[in-house]
Amino acid sequence: MFVLSAIEEEIRVQPKDLCKTPLDAVTEVIQQRFLDKVVHNLGLVVTLYDVQSVEGGFVYPNDGAAFFKVKFRVVVFRPFVGEIITGRLCASAKDGLRASLEFFNDVIIPEHALQDPSFYNKAEKLWVWKFDGGCDVCVNVRVRVSCVCVCTCVCVHACSLFMHDSV
Numbered sequence: 001m002f003v004l005s006a007i008e009e010e011i012r013v014q015p016k017d018l019c020k021t022p023l024d025a026v027t028e029v030i031q032q033r034f035l036d037k038v039v040h041n042l043g044l045v046v047t048l049y050d051v052q053s054v055e056g057g058f059v060y061p062n063d064g065a066a067f068f069k070v071k072f073r074v075v076v077f078r079p080f081v082g083e084i085i086t087g088r089l090c091a092s093a094k095d096g097l098r099a100s101l102e103f104f105n106d107v108i109i110p111e112h113a114l115q116d117p118s119f120y121n122k123a124e125k126l127w128v129w130k131f132d133g134g135c136d137v138c139v140n141v142r143v144r145v146s147c148v149c150v151c152t153c154v155c156v157h158a159c160s161l162f163m164h165d166s167v
Contacts (some may be wrong), residue, residue: 001085003076004049005042007034008069015064022054026070034074043078066136079102083145092126097139109143 011033020028027048029101054073059066071167072110085097087107096114099107111120118129 001077001079001082002046004073005076006052006071006073007042008071011068013066013068014066015066018066023051023066025053025066026054026068027133030070030072039076043076046075046077049073049075052141053167071139079145079148081145081147084142085145086140086142089142094120097127097141107143109141113143113146124127 009030013022013029017025017028027093030048030051034046035047038044050073052073053069055069057066057068085101085107087101089097090100090105091098094111096111097109098105099109101107102166114127115129116128120126121128
């Protein structure tokens with residue numbers, strides 16, 4: 001689910017930030033540019049792990065900013081298909097459920113992936129799982145990832161809701 005990824009990037013530090021140490025200045029730029037954003041072919045960047053090297057500090061003609069070649073590592077949320085993740089239900093609608101992973105709220109569990117026999121209670125606007133021991137409303141759930149979609153955000157689609165904790 002979480003992967004440590006190394007990135008090498010040229011970081012532009014604004015002239016107003018040149019009074020800071022190079023490490024502090026590039027760390028601030030990296031956090032603004034990468035944290036809580038989806039990086040193509042990488043995933044959702046959760047946090048900066050460390051900065052391994054900062055080289056350069058070149059100022060190009062007609063630009064007062066300094067450019068540093070920086071090697072750093074980030075923690076990335078990148079679930080794989082078939083992985084089982086644990087979350088907490090945060091929304092219920094006729095077409096399915098939405099779960100939260102505390103830092104990420106776009107885990108979608110469609111109606112067809114709910115455990116049988118489940119039904120939607122229109123009066124309470126909740127999905128209820130009916131089993132031999134009675135009925136139960138789930139709060140904490142485990143889901144198996146069926147696909148990871150990246151557009152302007154990351155959405156994790158669950159193919160099956162297969163375990164729960166009772167309220």
